[in-house]
Amino acid sequence: MSLPAGQPKFRRRKADRPDEIVAAAFEVFAEKGFAAARLDDIAARAGVSKGAIYLYFATKDDIFQAVVEQGVAPNLHNLAALAAANPQTFPDLIRAFAKLIAQVAATTPLGGILKMVIGEARNFPELARVWHDRLIVPALGALSAAIAAAQARGEIRPGDPRHYAVSLISPMLVGVIWRETFTPIGAEPFDLPALMEQHVETLLRGMVP
Amino acid sequence: MSLPAGQPKFRRRKADRPDEIVAAAFEVFAEKGFAAARLDDIAARAGVSKGAIYLYFATKDDIFQAVVEQGVAPNLHNLAALAAANPQTFPDLIRAFAKLIAQVAATTPLGGILKMVIGEARNFPELARVWHDRLIVPALGALSAAIAAAQARGEIRPGDPRHYAVSLISPMLVGVIWRETFTPIGAEPFDLPALMEQHVETLLRGMVP
DNA sequence: ATCTACTAACTGACTGGTCAGTTATCAATA
DNA sequence: TATTGATAACTGACCAGTCAGTTAGTAGAT
Structure with a gap:
């Protein structure tokens, strides 16, 4: 079951990712503070997986x-x-x-x-x-x-x-x-x-x- | 070895503990923020074990x-x-x-x-x-x-x-x-x-x- | 044009460490 | 000696960071 049939499950957009991640991170950091912000949340808000974040940034x-x-x-x-x-x-x-x-x-x-x-x-x-x-x-x-x-x-x-x-x-x-x-x-x-x-x-x- | 011999290893001071814990907690919270503050640090600064904190406060x-x-x-x-x-x-x-x-x-x-x-x-x-x-x-x-x-x-x-x-x-x-x-x-x-x-x-x- | 071989962007399950909260036990006081 | 303030070892959840595997895109061959 669950063959998406059509939409790919992700798109390769190397150029745009960093800014999108930073924008999402800003929102989450502003809401929760640094320590309470979860990378999974940032990833979700940026429409990306947590692993992808580490393609662009080394650490939180x-x-x-x-x-x-x-x-x-x-x-x-x-x-x-x-x-x-x-x-x-x-x-x-x-x-x-x-x-x-x-x-x-x-x-x-x-x-x-x-x-x-x-x-x-x-x-x-x-x-x-x-x-x-x-x-x-x-x-x-x-x-x-x-x-x-x-x-x-x-x-x-x-x-x-x-x-x-x-x-x-x-x-x-x-x-x-x-x-x-x-x-x-x-x-x-x-x-x-x-x-x-x-x-x-x-x-x-x-x-x- | 290490028989304390003399000083007791702790004293029971039910009345004073809460204020001391709050004072220590204030310092640690002010330094690190809420999330990054560790209860072990607060306990240490209050001169008490972490478990003792939970005799006086239910949660962080x-x-x-x-x-x-x-x-x-x-x-x-x-x-x-x-x-x-x-x-x-x-x-x-x-x-x-x-x-x-x-x-x-x-x-x-x-x-x-x-x-x-x-x-x-x-x-x-x-x-x-x-x-x-x-x-x-x-x-x-x-x-x-x-x-x-x-x-x-x-x-x-x-x-x-x-x-x-x-x-x-x-x-x-x-x-x-x-x-x-x-x-x-x-x-x-x-x-x-x-x-x-x-x-x-x-x-x-x-x-x- | 279509296929194929390849690259790299991306995923998601996993791990290792940290830390809030618990508990078995001890020791100071009444 | 009964009570309870206090300890220290322990547990379980959570999460930053990793990595083996998957998939989108692409260049070269046919």
Whole structure:
């Protein structure tokens, strides 16, 4: 019995497999965390057998690494795009920055990856370092530098630029984490763009002399 | 050989064991995450055998639950203390609130527990709900109500009170998460009290009419 | 065009190790 | 000496990683 008669039981698609596996792995890791994620689940979601995964990745750790690193890349691109934008007034620069972050948070799975990095930083310090060195420090550094420059021009009151930068972006991060953590259990969600707009406008009012 | 001769090889201390086990479990969970934490490690750190744990807790899940719930209780106490404080001007209330949070973050292992809740919310929705219902919603609600009242008195500009509340506390949360996630891998730490003070003063400037 | 020989992508049953939870037994206290 | 807190050896389930075998696709011969 059970001769499929027609559909082959698998297709050879060497080129597409890695991305599909990483995509499936992201979902499962984001849902269960690293340790509780089963390779059989990842395989099933990727429409492939567990053995096939090992044709493309050596260990479970390697898959996790690929997931996190692919989560960094597009954000780096966005950051570069912002840096290339023509410099308007400082408040407009900040508004553009906030809008970009809100867009990234809405479009990409940044929240899920952030959650994973937070949760597994002790077990995978190299991954936390990748995120820290390649994404967070550049972003925070660029923002701090812009603030410091505005202070030098007298547009912004004195104060630690790095602290100002954290003040600016924190609600976005908290909002994203909230979405990943508490919204699934029925908590009232936040309107992230609205939250961010009110926050930026209020903080800017407090930052100008 | 190896007759202990003198010290007994264990002592019966029924009353103290549960707290010691919970304390040890907190450390291991905070370090490794729930799934990667081994009961043998928890037992060893509590100075007890694995079997002894099962005299006081039925399952690993129960231990985790005890850890998270014990992390909520002292904060509830702090919150109540603040609510009982005599109401000064709104900015002073906010400053007191910020100072309390900073103190809690410095004194208690709130950061480690927060990390655990974020990481395991999907696997333990009941725990996320405990935190949400018993700690976050009351705290956020009280702060929002204070802001709304100040708005009604004309001391604060219009705007969503809940969003203002998130704006106020977010840098603290981000700072705590930063301390748990990136400081251990060598990232530059934040001076949390200084960050929070600058943030609150700046935001307050932007919130008053 | 059709067949055939070959490659390699893919499968799925299996293994070895790990670890949550159990139990037979011991030893400290009342 | 009866009770019970505590131990340590044990069990069974689970799962990352392996590998012998299967099948899709392909190139070369007819």
